[in-house]
Amino acid sequence: MFGGIRMGASLKGISADNIKASLGNPNDLNVRSITLNLLMENRLECSIVFIAGIADEKEIENFIIKPLQQLSPAVEAEDILLTVQKEIIQAKSIATLHLYKDAIHDVLNGKTIVIIEGIKDVLSIDVAKWKERSLTEAEGQRVTKGPLIGFNENLATNIAIMRHAIKNEQLRLENYTFGSLTNTNICIIYLENSVDKTILAELKKRLTKIKTSKIMDANYVEEFIRDQFLTPFPLILTTDRPDVLTGEITDGKIAILVEGTPYALVVPALFLQFLQSPDDYYFVNGGVTRLLRILALILAIYLPAFYLAFVTYHPGLLPFDLILSLASQREGKPLPLVVELLLFMFLFQIIIEGALRLPKGLVSVVSIVGTIIIGQSAVEAGLVQPATLLVVSMSYIFSFVAPIMTLATAVRTLRYGFILIAAFLGLYGIILATLALVFHLNHLRSFGVPYFAPLFPFNSKDQKDTIYRFPLRKLTNKHGYQHEEPVSKKRE
Incomplete structure (x- = not known):
């Protein structure tokens, strides 16, 4: 001793x-x-x-x-x-x-x-030296102007990026570990003087309820903490851009970084956020660009359904010359129009899925072969009319303007739904489906915040950065969220 x-x-x-x-x-x-x-x-x-x-x-x-x-x-x-x-x-x-x-x-x-x-x-x-991928350009939300750097899979590196972006004494970071087997570290980031304390408390409550053996990706965390609604719409925002995350945090949102994931989660998430792109703030005419983007996404959902409804149920509402052209194209076609639409939309989706998983050198080849050659061959074989291919192609091109991939997935899901209801009820079905969609959007909540805010419920203070972006000097820094109590009971 x-x-x-x-x-x-x-x-x-x-x-x-x-x-x-x-x-x-x-x-x-x-x-x-x-x-x-x-x-x-x-x-x-x-x-x-x-x-x-x-x-x-x-x-x-x-x-x-x-x-x-x-x-x-x-x-x-x-x-x-x-x-x-x-x-x-x-x-x-x-x-x-x-x-x-x-x-x-x-x-x-x-x-x-x-x-x-x-x-x-x-x-x-602490002498850890993990192997990590070097910082590269953000791929999820590509821009033509503005910062190009994106997150990587190293949590410490991503935290350092946010520290560099927000040099403020009010910045708070809280660390958690989840997964009994993986012991995955996550970090929530927010500004103490801007965050909604009710939403922050609800997030921490949901995090403490995570019981799982592994966390492989941020989506594992997202599915545990998201509001339990049966909806195709994303209720949590994902971004791989530090500048976007900086903007959300300074607006009072809460960011979640997960070890091994090159993107961040943002709560709460509103529907209008998924229509906004970083380019909206890096160009003087960003407000006009946003309007065009919203119009394109509306057409991506409604164009095939309107085409089907007009041709099948309401041809009298179309110009006479257009009716003659479409009627001549339909002559001798073996498949009903709704089957043509669904078949080629399915084909386009398969081509896109295949292109995502092929080596980059083969993507352009597959795209050309899949779209031009197959489409032209189908028309020449008399299986489909040219107008159907045009409508399907335009619908997919319009959906590509979605600045966030999770919204593009929701657009594709809605498009199938509107086609099916238009096939049975025509324009009346489209009107009913639109009313149901608006009702559904108004019913959704993200951590107690109305998903369609600040349009419904209407908040006049936050209308300067919704459908149209006002000049930056007129924008406020904090959104007035209208959360509803109690949040946890609504989720259950």
């Missing part, structure tokens, strides 16, 4: 052998044993435990091992750990651990554990 130190013992089983046994004695687990000349009359054995590949071995050698080997016997027994921590080891972050499970957790997170013989606590030193 030396001043209360138990020689040959480690508190709560923290030892190099126990760590090796718990991890299955893997080949990449390194244990470096050295002798410390710390005490006047005795030498102490020290074990340095780390996993190769995720810990920086050069820093371990230069800032941990060498300083420990160069010690002189001038330290009292009671001060060994404190002296090593504050005066000897040269690292950016050092923590003292008491529990065995904490030591295992830190080793798996790339940290180095220093175990000194007879000392009841151990040191955890």
Whole structure:
């Protein structure tokens, strides 16, 4: 015994052998044993435990091992750990651990554990060096003007990007770990003086209810915390652009970054957010561009349905010359018009799905073969009329202007629904479906906030950045959300 130190013992089983046994004695687990000349009359054995590949071995050698080997016997027994921590080891972050499970957790997170013989606590030193993809251009929301940088899969890097973007003392970051097997780290980011405290409390409540063995992507978190509505519309915004996330946080929203995911979640999310693009704020005429985008998305939903309804049920509402042209095209066609529409929409969707998963060099070839050659061959074979191909092509082109992919998925789903109801009820069915859609949008909530706000319920203060973007000097920084109490009960 030396001043209360138990020689040959480690508190709560923290030892190099126990760590090796718990991890299955893997080949990449390194244990470096050295002798410390710390005490006047005795030498102490020290074990340095780390996993190769995720810990920086050069820093371990230069800032941990060498300083420990160069010690002189001038330290009292009671001060060994404190002296090593504050005066000897040269690292950016050092923590003292008491529990065995904490030591295992830190080793798996790339940290180095220093175990000194007879000392009841151990040191955890942050020398992690994870392999990560370099920062590249954001692919999810591409712009023609403005910042190009996007997130990558490293949580620490993404947090650093947001720190660089928002240099404000009100910025708050809170860390959580989920997944009993993956132990995935997530971070929520918000501005203390701007965030809605009711929404923040609801988000934390939903996060605490996450019970799962693995979190592989941010979508796992999204499905656990989203409002439970049966809807094709996204209720949580996703973005891979730091500038978009900065704008949302400064507007009072809450961002969620998930380890291993190159995009962020934003809550609450409103319908109008999915119609907005970063280009709207980087061009002087951004308001006009947004109007054109909204018009294109409306046509993407309604164009095939109106085409089917007019030709099948209401030809008298079309110009006479157009009726003659369409009638001549229909002559001799074996398939009903609704089957033509659904068949070629399905074909276009398959081509798009295939192009997404092919090597980039083959995308253009598949697109040309799938759209032009197959379409032209189908017309020449008499299977489909040219007007149907034109309508389907225009509808898909219009849907491509959706600035966020999750909205484009909702547009495609609605398009199929409107085609089917137009096939049975014509224009009357389209009107009924539109009323049902408006009712559904007004019923949706995202963390208690009306999904169609600030249009319904109407908020005059927030109309400067809805359908049309006013000049930037007239825009306010914070939206007046109208959340409803209690949020959790509505979700249940």
